[in-house]
Amino acid sequence: MTTAEQVRRSVEGLTIPALLRRNAQDFPDHPALTSGIGPNTTTLTWSQLRTEVSALTRGLTALRLRRGDRMLIAISxxxxxxxxxxxxxxxxxxxxxTYDTLSTEQSTSSPSTATLRCWPWRAPGPRPTASAPPTSTRSPPIPRCARRWTRR
Structure with a gap:
């Protein structure tokens, strides 16, 4: 068996969602993401990360983000x-x-943004917002599971 075949077999069926689920189950209290330095440090455990991702996944799905869509992320x-x-x-x-230093006009002027369905954007507040791109029709009401992501 070649090395490529060994690697292929060892990762078969492993996806990013499956790995997140596995780590949340096997290492729920271990750190997954840490941000900041010193007293401003915040850490999400694997369990917390999975909970956050699940809530936002439900919210983005309710906002009609679908498989194959492109989603622009402009968050620091x-x-x-x-x-x-x-x-x-x-x-x-x-x-x-996209770079968080770009202006709104620079971020939205690209031809690739024409097909964006759902757009988490950095808001003035502590959390990003999720709203429809400027060229689409009005978004449905934000579901409760995603509301904390959309507060300003």
């Missing part, structure tokens, strides 16, 4: 960025990160 380097990325992956959407 913090745990919420990873949560948005993982939620999109759980749905089967393609998370696309």
């Amino acid at each position: 380097k913090r745990p919420e960025h990873w949560v948005c990325d993982l939620a999109a992956i759980h749905i089967g959407a393609l998370p696309c990160t």
Whole structure:
């Protein structure tokens, strides 16, 4: 058996959602994501990360993000960025990160943003928002499971 075959067999069936589920079950209280330095450090455990990703996945699905859609993520380097990325992956959407230093016009002027369905965007508050891109019709009401992600 070649090395490539060994690797293929060892990772068969492993997906990012499956690995997140496994780590949340096997290592629920272990750190998964840490952000900040010193007294400003915040850490999410594997269990907390899975809970956050599940809630946002339900919210993005209710906002009609679907498998194969592209989702623009413009959030600074913090745990919420990873949560948005993982939620999109759980749905089967393609998370696309943009620089958080770009203006709204710069981020939305790309032809690739024309097909975006759901758009987590950095809000002035502590959490990102989820809303429809400017070219789409009005979004449905935000479901309760995603409301804490959309508060300003």
